[in-house]
Amino acid sequence: MIAPPQALIAEVTHRCPMHCVYCSNPLEMQSADRELSTDAWTAIIRDAAGLGCFHLHLTGGEPLSRKDVEQLVRVARDAGLYTNLITSGLGLSRARLKDLVAAGLDHIQLSFQDSVEETANAIGGARAHAYKLRVASWIREHRLAFTVNAVVHRHNLDRLQEFIGLAEQLNADKLEIANVQYYGWAFRNRDYLMPTRAQVAKSLPIVVAAQERLKGKMRIDFVLPDYYAKYPKPCMGGWGRKLILIDPAGRVMPCHAAGVIPGLQFENAQDKPLRFIWEQSDAFQCFRGDEWMQEPCRSCERKGIDFGGCRCQAFLLTGDATATDPTCSKAPERSAVDEAVSKANRDDQLNQLPRGDWVYRIDPVMRA
Amino acid sequence: MKPPGLAERPALKPGCRLSPASNPESLLLIPEGALRLHGPGRRILELCDGQHTLADVIDQLQMEFPSAEANRIAGEVVTYLSRLHEKGAIEFL
Ligand code: SF4
Ligand code: SF4
Numbered sequence: 053m054i055a056p057p058q059a060l061i062a063e064v065t066h067r068c069p070m071h072c073v074y075c076s077n078p079l080e081m082q083s084a085d086r087e088l089s090t091d092a093w094t095a096i097i098r099d100a101a102g103l104g105c106f107h108l109h110l111t112g113g114e115p116l117s118r119k120d121v122e123q124l125v126r127v128a129r130d131a132g133l134y135t136n137l138i139t140s141g142l143g144l145s146r147a148r149l150k151d152l153v154a155a156g157l158d159h160i161q162l163s164f165q166d167s168v169e170e171t172a173n174a175i176g177g178a179r180a181h182a183y184k185l186r187v188a189s190w191i192r193e194h195r196l197a198f199t200v201n202a203v204v205h206r207h208n209l210d211r212l213q214e215f216i217g218l219a220e221q222l223n224a225d226k227l228e229i230a231n232v233q234y235y236g237w238a239f240r241n242r243d244y245l246m247p248t249r250a251q252v253a254k255s256l257p258i259v260v261a262a263q264e265r266l267k268g269k270m271r272i273d274f275v276l277p278d279y280y281a282k283y284p285k286p287c288m289g290g291w292g293r294k295l296i297l298i299d300p301a302g303r304v305m306p307c308h309a310a311g312v313i314p315g316l317q318f319e320n321a322q323d324k325p326l327r328f329i330w331e332q333s334d335a336f337q338c339f340r341g342d343e344w345m346q347e348p349c350r351s352c353e354r355k356g357i358d359f360g361g362c363r364c365q366a367f368l369l370t371g372d373a374t375a376t377d378p379t380c381s382k383a384p385e386r387s388a389v390d391e392a393v394s395k396a397n398r399d400d401q402l403n404q405l406p407r408g409d410w411v412y413r414i415d416p417v418m419r420a
Numbered sequence: 421m422k423p424p425g426l427a428e429r430p431a432l433k434p435g436c437r438l439s440p441a442s443n444p445e446s447l448l449l450i451p452e453g454a455l456r457l458h459g460p461g462r463r464i465l466e467l468c469d470g471q472h473t474l475a476d477v478i479d480q481l482q483m484e485f486p487s488a489e490a491n492r493i494a495g496e497v498v499t500y501l502s503r504l505h506e507k508g509a510i511e512f513l
Pocket of ligand 2: 353356377383
């Protein structure tokens with residue numbers, strides 16, 4: 053029997069007023085006219101609760117680009133789900149936040165691009181930092197869980213201490229420090245985003261000291277950049293094991309980047325019940341278990357821990373989605389990662405915020 | 421972390437709540453996921469409303485489970501809540 057997913061990740065829109073250079077949305081985004089209706093999402097959310105999910109993560113793009121998020125939160129709450137809103141804060145007013153909380157929102161994750169306004173706005177491609185600070189103060193007027201998401205990379209990792217200070221000042225319950233992962237737009241901009249080995253080494257003790265100092269006050273999660281790790285991460289907790297993701301057009305996927313893998317057919321949540329898609333569709337079945345694995349994964353004792361790493365990353369770096377994730381030190385194609393890492397540690401020009409060279413994510417406009 | 425005092429009032433932290441009673445499974449929903457509740461777990465957490473003191477919670481459980489040894493109940497409640505405090509699901513007011 054296949055255990056049901058724990059959480060539904062609802063990418064309700066790809067629209068976003070920010071233009072982050074590391075956005076993990078696919079390069080081919082779904083335009084507004086392909087987005088599911090409120091009724092369709094309502095049916096999907098209830099279906100997910102019936103399947104056994106207990107969390108709903110509303111994300112995007114910027115989920116608040118849609119007007120019906122309050123309604124979807126209420127539907128989820130009534131269906132027994134715990135709801136989490138992952139937002140840039142743009143599109144949130146004090147009044148709208150109040151409505152969301154009244155609808156039953158349990159947790160809000162607010163992203164920051166830096167602790168310093170100027171670089172924050174340069175990375176996000178929008179004058180947003182000051183507004184986010186106001187949003188954070190409104191959040192603390194309510195009793196809901198508040199997480200600050202700090203996305204770190206070459207151009208802000210040196211200010212980690214200040215970033216932690218910012219989250220503290222905003223009175224967050226939790227700080228999630230995630231090194232950029234190289235998918236979507238971040239893969240395009242990888243050379244400019246990858247930190248140096250020295251930066252990574254310096255960041256670790258800062259995190260550990262802050263975790264110790266803030267015990268009982270603010271929890272801190274830290275995600276290492278996997279290009280610097282010895283073993284890959286168990287991406288999404290394993291393919292089709294814990295999470296089910298639905299994109300703005302209703303495509304049901306094991307992870308947000310899975311669209312890059314050629315030949316995968318995604319079912320649409322409007323056409324088939326989620327239980328069928330989760331338990332039987334090819335896109336979910338193809339990388340479950342270890343039948344699909346190559347060596348060295350297949351006979352590796354860690355295959356039950358990291359499941360051979362990330363399929364999308366394997367494809368992006370080797371052209372073969374069944375390969376061992378090249379971030380693994382045992383991977384035959386580790387050289388793809390080593391080259392990127394050595395470039396990051398060699399090329400001082402990458403330390404400047406690039407002008408013109410890097411690619412801001414565009415907003416999917418209406419293709420009518 | 422220091423053990424909680426008997427006069428402190430345990431409460432679920434913001435963003436932590438019990439799954440609806442109608443759910444087939446009893447869960448404590450937290451931002452990171454959910455914890456399965458076994459035995460008297462749900463009952464203990466129902467009493468963690470920021471009104472009852474830790475002493476009240478213990479009294480109440482001793483009353484509701486008269487066949488169990490009183491000292492053991494007290495110890496288990498304290499351990500249980502301390503553990504959830506460390507996980508960030510409980511605060512003491
Ligand atoms: S990463 Fe930035 S651009 Fe991408 S969805 Fe999030 S806020 Fe928008
Ligand atoms: S060889 Fe495969 S299973 Fe073993 S650690 Fe590397 S990625 Fe994981």
